[in-house]
Amino acid sequence: MxxxxxxxxxxxxxxxxxxxxxxxxxxxxWYINGNELExxxxxxxKYCGTKHAIGVANGLxxxxxxxxxxxxxxxxxxxxxxxxxxxxxxxxxxxxxxxNLIPVLVEPDITTYNICPDKIQAAITDRTKAVLPVxxxxxxADMPAIIDIAKRYNLLVLExxxxxxxxxxxxxxxxxxxxxxxxxxxxxxxxxxxxxAGAITTNDDELxxxxxxxxxxxxxxxxxxxFQGVNSRLDxxxxxxxxxxxxxxxxxxxxxxxxxxxxxxxxxxxAIILPSQQDKNHVWHVFVIRCKQRDALQxxxxxNGVQTLIHYPIPPHQQQAYKEWNNLGFPISEKIHKEVLSxxxxxxxxxxxxxxxxxxxxxxxxxx
Ligand SMILES: *Cc1c(COP(=O)(O)O)cnc(C)c1O
Numbered sequence: 001m002x003x004x005x006x007x008x009x010x011x012x013x014x015x016x017x018x019x020x021x022x023x024x025x026x027x028x029x030w031y032i033n034g035n036e037l038e039x040x041x042x043x044x045x046k047y048c049g050t051k052h053a054i055g056v057a058n059g060l061x062x063x064x065x066x067x068x069x070x071x072x073x074x075x076x077x078x079x080x081x082x083x084x085x086x087x088x089x090x091x092x093x094x095x096x097x098x099x100n101l102i103p104v105l106v107e108p109d110i111t112t113y114n115i116c117p118d119k120i121q122a123a124i125t126d127r128t129k130a131v132l133p134v135x136x137x138x139x140x141a142d143m144p145a146i147i148d149i150a151k152r153y154n155l156l157v158l159e160x161x162x163x164x165x166x167x168x169x170x171x172x173x174x175x176x177x178x179x180x181x182x183x184x185x186x187x188x189x190x191x192x193x194x195x196x197a198g199a200i201t202t203n204d205d206e207l208x209x210x211x212x213x214x215x216x217x218x219x220x221x222x223x224x225x226x227f228q229g230v231n232s233r234l235d236x237x238x239x240x241x242x243x244x245x246x247x248x249x250x251x252x253x254x255x256x257x258x259x260x261x262x263x264x265x266x267x268x269x270x271a272i273i274l275p276s277q278q279d280k281n282h283v284w285h286v287f288v289i290r291c292k293q294r295d296a297l298q299x300x301x302x303x304n305g306v307q308t309l310i311h312y313p314i315p316p317h318q319q320q321a322y323k324e325w326n327n328l329g330f331p332i333s334e335k336i337h338k339e340v341l342s343x344x345x346x347x348x349x350x351x352x353x354x355x356x357x358x359x360x361x362x363x364x365x366x367x368x
Pocket of ligand 1: 058059060061088089091092134160162163183184185186196197198
């Protein structure tokens with residue numbers, strides 16, 4: 001079986017470097033908020049081209065705490081509307097509702113799967129205070145257009161960059177377009193820790209200070225609490241693992257791009273819709289195809305030794321967690337959720353495996 005993402009094999013490539021880093025942390029006797037975190041925050045900010053990176057416990061906290069910080073700073077208040085794509089992973093939406101803010105779902109463009117700028121404009125009301133674009137599947141949302149709208153309507157922009165480490169438009173990377181950005185380093189992300197971790201990137205000093213306190217019980221100084229904060233820290237061990245993996249991120253992205261190119265050139269089956277290719281800066285967190293007989297295709301590939309996943313099977317508005325939206329219709333999202341299938345594209349997928357996957361997909365018409 002070709003597995004969708006072989007984390008064991010991915011991390012085995014860096015085994016010696018990871019063990020060295022791990023040993024350094026064990027021997028340091030310092031496990032929270034120390035040099036490893038400082039180093040990783042410095043390196044990751046530099047990678048993204050931002051002034052600051054603030055490590056937190058996971059990607060959901062990165063988004064939730066940024067919105068929370070804007071509330072503490074008086075830039076947002078309860079009941080403000082935040083525009084978010086209707087086909088995102090649920091975390092983007094949870095971050096909004098957890099702060100007593102109102103998620104306003106906006107449909108994506110069917111060719112890029114990213115939020116549609118024209119529809120953002122149509123959804124703006126007097127209560128709209130921010131846009132939360134998601135760089136879904138590793139492709140940057142249309143940030144030039146989104147920033148333009150945000151400027152015109154005086155909206156904050158929080159990028160959900162959890163799937164897009166290293167993606168860029170005109171040389172400007174994910175994490176450096178909005179007022180702030182949330183990243184996840186969940187093990188399966190393009191930059192993955194060996195456990196949970198996340199970060200916020202921003203060029204805003206005041207926001208950075210507030211976030212550094214919020215993640216640490218609302219405190220900069222021990223036993224002095226400015227905010228009713230939380231405990232959401234990126235620990236020294238994960239920071240050390242991430243510093244190792246960051247050095248290999250661009251090589252892994254290049255590998256993903258090579259596989260994507262092979263799929264796009266090799267898959268030639270009228271039943272399959274390939275990802276559109278307008279931009280070369282996609283980092284291919286997942287390689288998503290569409291097929292009307294998606295479930296049959298997934299079963300067929302499994303029978304042929306290829307593991308695939310669905311990102312995502314149920315749209316947020318049809319989840320039980322958001323019962324109040326269950327009667328709403330988001331036809332583009334619904335179509336996407338019914339038809340998408342993600343092919344293996346991880347850093348350890350080989351050329352031979354790609355050839356086998358392509359030929360299996362091209363033979364699919366025989367069973368449909
Ligand atoms: C993974 C992910 C998150 C959440 O990250 P965690 O580290 O799992 O909390 C948020 N948004 C998107 C788009 C994601 O893919």
